[in-house]
Amino acid sequence: MPFITPDNGSLTVFNLFDTVDRAGQKTLLDTMEGIIKGANYPGWRSSTLHGGLDKPCAANYIQWRSLDDLQERYEGENFQHNTVPYFKELTTTVHLLKTEVIATHLHPSLERIEISPQRDDFTVIVIMGVEPGNQATLVDLFAKPDSSMQDVPGYRSNSILRGLDGDFVVNYAQWESREAYETFHNLPEDERPAHTRAMRAQARPLLTSRSSNTYEVVFARSASDQPSAEQSAGGR
Template sequence: MPFITPDNGSLTVFNLFDTTSPDAQKILLDTMEGIIDGANYPGWRSSTLHGGIDQPCAANYIQWRSVADLQERYEGENFKHNTVPHFSELTTSVHLLKTEVVSTRLHAALEHIEIGPHRDDFTVIVIMGVDPSDQARLVELFTEPDEWMQEVPGFRSNSILRGLDGDYVVNYAQWDDRESYERFHKLPEEDRPAHSRAMRAAARPLLTSRSSNTYEVVYSRSAADQPAGDR
């Protein structure tokens, strides 16, 4: 199963798909699972499919060897003439975010950050828009050491990913359950430690947009799962 770490050299791509209803989401997820099952593209390392909980949507967390490998896949005739038109029928919008993992934080009880349907993570993906001139500062703020998170009930991990286009930062977080996440998310500012309040106050003016959704992982496959002759 895939692991999230800043030092594995992977390009991380978020393919985000919005759709209209839970039924449409199921069709979308089934279609994407079939595509992931057939993945054997040069440079492809893994795909982990997430189904939206609060809003009908899907997120595919994909690890590639390089941007060049990604471009080769998306410039292929089959992708342009078959895959893209098919997804335009199933979705209301599609977003592709090219990122790199710059920092991870995990609970002391965990040895690494793993993603897959064999786990029961309550996953939150937050996309934060930022002016390119402020991206480095926003990343710096979100990657500051924060031992307090070790004491937050239900926290498992979070990973900060820098958008290669320069105008966004992604926070990918894992929690025990919705209740734990909501308790943390809605915690009054006065109940947070001083360093956390200062970080949030400094980060807030840098954001040009913020969107988030909650997810469960429904399917995952990696190149390591394939027989050697099929790679």
Template sequence: MPFITPDNGSLTVFNLFDTATREGQKTLLDTMQKIIEGANYPGWRSSTLHGGLDQPCAANYIQWRSVDDLQERYEGESFKHNTVPHFTDLTTSVHLLKTEVVATHLHPALEHIEISPDRDDFTVIVIMGVEPAHQARLVELFAEPDAWMQGVPGYRSHSILRGIDGDFVVNYAQWDSRETYEAFHTLPEEQRPAHTRSMRAEAGQLLTSRSSNTYEVVYARSAVDTPAGDR
């Protein structure tokens, strides 16, 4: 199964799809799973399919060897003339975000960050818009280790990914349940440590936009010839 690590050299792509209904989401997920089951593209390392919980949508967390491999896939005739029109019919919007993992944080009980349907993670994906001139600082703020998080009930991990285009940062987080995540998310600022409040305040001033959704992992597959440490 895929793992999140900043030292494997992968290009990480988030394919985000919005749909109007839960029925549309199911059709979308079924279609995407069939594509992943047959994936054998040069440079493709893994795909992890997520179904939206709060809103009907899907997210595909894809690991590629390089940007060139991704471009080769997306410039193929079958992709342009068959895949793209099909997904245009299935979705209300599509976003492709090219990123690289810059930092991972996890509970001491975990040895690594695995993304798998065999786990019961409550997953949150947050997309934070930022001016290119401030992206490095935003990454720095979120990449800094925070020992307090390790003691927050229900916390499992979060990974910070830098947008290759320079104008966004992604926070991919795992929790043990919706309840524990909501308790953390709605915790009054005065109940958070001073260093955490300071970080959140500075980060908030840098954001140009923020969007999030919650997910469950429904399917994952890795390339059979990819070493475990590179997934």
């Protein structure tokens, strides 16, 4: 199953899709799951499909070996002439965000960050817009460890990813439940630790936009899950 770590050298891509309604979301998720099951593209490492909870949408967290591998896939004739038009029919908006993992923070009870449908994580993806000149500062602020988080009920992990285009930062977070996340998210500012308030005060003026949604992981597959050539031949 896929794992999030800043030292595996992967290019991480977020494919974000909005749909009109839940029926459209189901069709989109079924279609994407079928594509992931058959994925064998050069340089592709993993895909983790998320279904939107607060609104009908989907997010695909994809790990690639390199930007060149990603471009080879997305510039291919089949993708441009078949996949792209089909997804435009299924969705209202599509965003492709190229990122790299800068830092990961996790509860002491976890050894590493796994993203899998076998887990029951309540996932939150936050996209923070920033002027390119301020991106490094914003990344540094969120990348610093915050020991107080290990005492927050229901907190599991969060990962900070830098947008390669230079104008956004992503916070990918896992929680035990919606209740745990909302309790933390809605905590009055004066009840947060002093160092957390200071960090948030520094970060807030740097943001040019902020959007978020909540998800559950519905399907995941890694390149290492693929059958060997011998197994594939035997299954034909």
